[in-house]
Amino acid sequence: MPLRAKVASSVSRTAAALSRAAGRGDGSVIGGWIGLKIDPELLAHLAAGRAIALVSGTNGKTTTTRLATAAVGVLGKVATNSFGANMPTGHTSALAKAGSTPYAVLEVDEHYLAQVLDATDAHVVALLNLSRDQLDRAREVAMMAQLWRAALIRHPELRVIANADDPMVVWAASPPANHDQRISPPQVVWFSAGQRWHDDSWVCPECGSTIARQDNQWWCTGCPLRRPQPQWSVEDDGVIDPTGAWHKVQLQLPGTVNLGNAATALAVAAEFGVRPVDAVLQLGSVTSIAGRYAQVERAGRLIRLLLAKNPASWLEAFDMADEAPTLLSINARDPDGLDTSWLFDVDFSPLRGRQVLITGDRAFDLAVRLDVNNVPFQHVRTFTEAIQSVPPGRLEVIANYTAFQDIRAELDRVL
Amino acid sequence: MFSDSLCIVWVYPDLLSTYGDRGNALILASRAQRRGYPVEVLEVRSDQPLPATADIYLVGGGEDGPQALGAQRLIADGGLHRAVAQGSVVFGVCAGYQILGSSFFAKGTRYAGLELLDLSSDRGPSRAIGELAGNIDPRLGLPPLSGFENHGGRTHLGPEVSPLAQVTAGIGNDTRTEGAWRGKLLGTYSHGPALARNPALADLLLRWAVGVNQLPPLDDTWSDRLRAERHAAVAAAARP
Numbered sequence: 241m242p243l244r245a246k247v248a249s250s251v252s253r254t255a256a257a258l259s260r261a262a263g264r265g266d267g268s269v270i271g272g273w274i275g276l277k278i279d280p281e282l283l284a285h286l287a288a289g290r291a292i293a294l295v296s297g298t299n300g301k302t303t304t305t306r307l308a309t310a311a312v313g314v315l316g317k318v319a320t321n322s323f324g325a326n327m328p329t330g331h332t333s334a335l336a337k338a339g340s341t342p343y344a345v346l347e348v349d350e351h352y353l354a355q356v357l358d359a360t361d362a363h364v365v366a367l368l369n370l371s372r373d374q375l376d377r378a379r380e381v382a383m384m385a386q387l388w389r390a391a392l393i394r395h396p397e398l399r400v401i402a403n404a405d406d407p408m409v410v411w412a413a414s415p416p417a418n419h420d421q422r423i424s425p426p427q428v429v430w431f432s433a434g435q436r437w438h439d440d441s442w443v444c445p446e447c448g449s450t451i452a453r454q455d456n457q458w459w460c461t462g463c464p465l466r467r468p469q470p471q472w473s474v475e476d477d478g479v480i481d482p483t484g485a486w487h488k489v490q491l492q493l494p495g496t497v498n499l500g501n502a503a504t505a506l507a508v509a510a511e512f513g514v515r516p517v518d519a520v521l522q523l524g525s526v527t528s529i530a531g532r533y534a535q536v537e538r539a540g541r542l543i544r545l546l547l548a549k550n551p552a553s554w555l556e557a558f559d560m561a562d563e564a565p566t567l568l569s570i571n572a573r574d575p576d577g578l579d580t581s582w583l584f585d586v587d588f589s590p591l592r593g594r595q596v597l598i599t600g601d602r603a604f605d606l607a608v609r610l611d612v613n614n615v616p617f618q619h620v621r622t623f624t625e626a627i628q629s630v631p632p633g634r635l636e637v638i639a640n641y642t643a644f645q646d647i648r649a650e651l652d653r654v655l
Numbered sequence: 656m657f658s659d660s661l662c663i664v665w666v667y668p669d670l671l672s673t674y675g676d677r678g679n680a681l682i683l684a685s686r687a688q689r690r691g692y693p694v695e696v697l698e699v700r701s702d703q704p705l706p707a708t709a710d711i712y713l714v715g716g717g718e719d720g721p722q723a724l725g726a727q728r729l730i731a732d733g734g735l736h737r738a739v740a741q742g743s744v745v746f747g748v749c750a751g752y753q754i755l756g757s758s759f760f761a762k763g764t765r766y767a768g769l770e771l772l773d774l775s776s777d778r779g780p781s782r783a784i785g786e787l788a789g790n791i792d793p794r795l796g797l798p799p800l801s802g803f804e805n806h807g808g809r810t811h812l813g814p815e816v817s818p819l820a821q822v823t824a825g826i827g828n829d830t831r832t833e834g835a836w837r838g839k840l841l842g843t844y845s846h847g848p849a850l851a852r853n854p855a856l857a858d859l860l861l862r863w864a865v866g867v868n869q870l871p872p873l874d875d876t877w878s879d880r881l882r883a884e885r886h887a888a889v890a891a892a893a894r895p
Contacts, residue, residue, distance in 0.1 A: 372673075380718050442669040442700075448724070450669065450702055578785065579803050581847030584678030604881035608851050611877050612678070612685045 241285050248279035249286060252336045272329030275336060283328055286335035287360035289342070290319070293508045294356060296348040296388075297368025297409070299553045300433075300501050301326065303493065304368060305347035306526050307505035311519035312343050312512050319344035323530060327352050328359065343512065350384055354391030357398070364511040365392070366401040366504050368433070370408040371440045371552040372582070381408055381440045388412035396423050401507045404430040404470040407441040407451050407458055411465060429482075431507050432456070432470035433500025436559070437552035439585065472507045479503040479516070487520045492527045494544075495560030531648045533560075540632035543651070547644045549576070551585040557638045558590040564634035566591060567626045568617075569600035569643035576641050580605040588613045597626050600643045623650045660693035661864060662709040666735070667701040670725040671751055674805070676715030678848025679746065682857050683711060690871055692861075701725060705734030710864040711744040714751030716846050719761035722750040726766055729754065739771055744839045744863045747772075748849055749806055752834065752842030759808065772842060773815030774835050776808045779826070783807070786889045787845050789820030789833045795859060799823070800833065801852040801885050802845025810835070810844075819843055824889045839863045852885065854878045 241249070252275030275282045293312070295305045309320040319338030321330045326347040335344060348356045350370070357365065367388065370381050385408045392400060393415055402413035415425035434456075435441075441458075442451055449462025459466035471482040478488045479502060489502045502523050509519040528534035536543045548557040572580050580602050588610055596617040598606050603619055610617045620626045627635065639647055665672075665680045684694045699705050701724065705712075712735060717725060729735050739745060745755065753759040756774035759766055768775075787804040791797040800820045810828040812818060812835050819834025819841060820827070827833025827844050834843035841860070843849055850857040854875050862870060 439672070443721075450700065579674065579805065579847070581675035581678070581803065584675030584681065584848040584851070604877060604884050605851070607877035608881055609678075612681050612851075 241288075242279075244279045245282055245285035248275040248282045249336045252282070252333060269325050269329050269333065271336065272325070272332035272334075275332050276329060283332045283335070283356075283359045284361075286332060287344075287362075290335070290344050291342055291512060292344045292346065292360050292362040293364035293366065293511065294346050294348045294353065294360070294362045295366045295368070295504075295508070296350050296353045297366075297403075298350060298371045298373050298550065299556065300368050300497065301347045302529055302532070303498060303526075304366065304501040304504050305345055306529050307502055307523055308366070308508040309345045310522040310526050311505045311509035312345055312514060313522055314509070314514045314518045315343060315512060317341040317343070319346075321346055328356060331356060331360070345508065350388075354387055357391050357395055361395075362398065364399045364401060364508055366508050367403060367409045367413055368501075368504065369403055369406045369435065369552065370412070371437050371550065372585075373550040382445050385409070385412040385445055389414075389416065392426050393419055393423075395426055398426040399511050400426045400428040401504065401511070402428055402430060403435070403504075404432050404468045405435040405456070405458075407460075407465065407467075408445060410468060411445045414465075428468075429472070429507055429511075430468045430470040431472035431500075431503050432474065433503060434474070434496065436497075436555040439551070472503045474499045474503050479506055479520070481506065481510070481516045485516070487516050489520055490524045492524060493533050493560075494562075495556065497556040497559055531644070536651050538651070539627055541627050541630060541635045542633065543627075543635045543637060545644065545647065545651075546636065546638045547641070548638050549641050551582050554586040554638070561636040561638065562634055563594060564636050565595040565597070565630040566636040566638060567597045567599065567620075567623075568606060569598070569637070569639035569647060570603060570606045571601040571640060571643040571646070572605075573601070573642045576643075583609040588615045591615050595630060597629055599623070599626060600639070600646075623647055660695045661687050661711070661861075662706075663694065663696045663711045663713065664706065664709040665696065665698045666705065666712055666714045666751070667725050667728070668698045668715070669700045670721035670728075671715040671717040673716045673718060674749075674847030676713070676748065676847055679713050679715070679748065679850045679857075682848065682850040682854070683713075683861060686854065686857050686873060687861055689873055692865065701728050705729070705732050705738075707734045707737035708741065709738060709743060711746065711860055712738060714745065714747040714754060716749035716751060718750075722754065722759070723761040723764070723766050725750075726754045726759070726768055729769055730767065735769060736771070739840065742839065744860050745771065745841070746860055747840075747842035749804075749844055749846040752844060753808055753810065755840065755842050756810065772835055772837060772840055773813030774810050775813075776810045778807055779809040781807075783826035783844070785825055786885065786892070787822070787825035787827055787833060788886070788889050789822045789824075789827060791820045791856075792817055792836070795819075795836070797853075797855045797859060798882075799886075800843070800845060800856070801882050802843065802849050803847070804844045805846055806844055808844075824893065852878065852882055
């Protein structure tokens, strides 16, 4: 590593430690920011010589990164940005902090995937899904798929692990018809993790025709784009690997969504040479992720926190939640997006029959939505009031980003 | 064809559905059903012919590409023009509102609209993102408009249409007026599920569709609270 990079890396670690010691945060952003100021190439220097997997997509990337890190952990220590600091500053901090370990699994914000692929020269990238997220500021879904596609073709040595169930991901992972035939495109391994949210992939990104769906299959009605045969898939409470062998997966995380994330993690680990039969044993060690899925007991209520930040992830949260009293909390501050229109993209009917409580800055937007959805609910002003309003036992909490942070703060930052 | 029930058509959800646009169909259906009207909601994709005999047509928001494509297909289809000629109600939101006019800009190019409303749209100096509020044309007898806007367009009204509202917060058409209406056609920049915050506007569309001057009142506790909270937020943001 050049001297400049060594200095930058050392200062980066110190700044992160200072930030933590000062109680100003977990240090996962500030350290990388300072390091990159001293040496803009620091991420590339820190990445050199390591086997790196990147995990990106609209939803599930933090969880999948944690699962993949655990799975690759069969080989030894794995560098990772476990606090969800998923932009280049966070990656720089994670690698600087990790020392000399040869393995890294990094969560990457979908907007930064091209940049991080170029900087790290990663060996593996897992592409989970693409759907609308905070529409008053994010790029539209098709444009994101185009950016991914252009980035992947620049890395012919890359191994791509991609979701066969999401047409946008399949298109992004497939080489464009007019690509330079002298360069072989990256190899793709397909997994099936399901797609609950279809509303951003009715139109073929290749030709503009309608995408048709039946059972698990999908195909374009106007061009050859169609669901590839997945090598990894979920069946019952386990994962089928490319040899056809079924592995029981015992997760501490709820829902079939997380079984899909586990399949992806096993596929990533396989690229590192970790056998599924060994990797699968590691997955059960992952419990809460920055407070997500955390369970806390208070006043006899077993409270579980689920983060849902866009329409697709709300559908996933309903899948993960038990049939139990459920508190929904909605804010619309800057990190959430100021617009609550997406509430009408979510079908809340799976909550019918459960005791539903609502709270948050924008609880009234949610109230109007639930009213139209014929889901009875009760409005509460505080989290304490919510706890007092439900019987002892399980309380599921589903919240969007800042509402989730508010509730975590109320629960004394449970981890 | 739809004589037994109130038929609501959501026009091209594959193209014109960006910000919870489904909400307007759900709200209209819910408010009609609660008054005892049987309702049928049809989602007509852009590769399907648009039925010309429905009661209410909803034309929602979309990004530039889908907006241009949607307008071209609606012009080629002709169903919406036939429906309007027969007295159907049309509610256009954001991109869907622009499409109802004579022309609009998408991806830097001028596109022909449906010429159902006497208005044209071009690009403004900045994107309008945030709360939108205004006092609605008194002839419509509605409480103030409350909404959220997110668009880069500016809309110029011709003499054949009336502004839906005079702007009190946000941009709307041009910072002075917002939306437009003529006969049973109405458009607004209040995007996505605009009717969620404006149940009286939803009822106006329903009254036009079924041809009555009044509908039995509904319990609008939550809409009222939402409107009051948004009104307070807009007022707080306006204070120096």
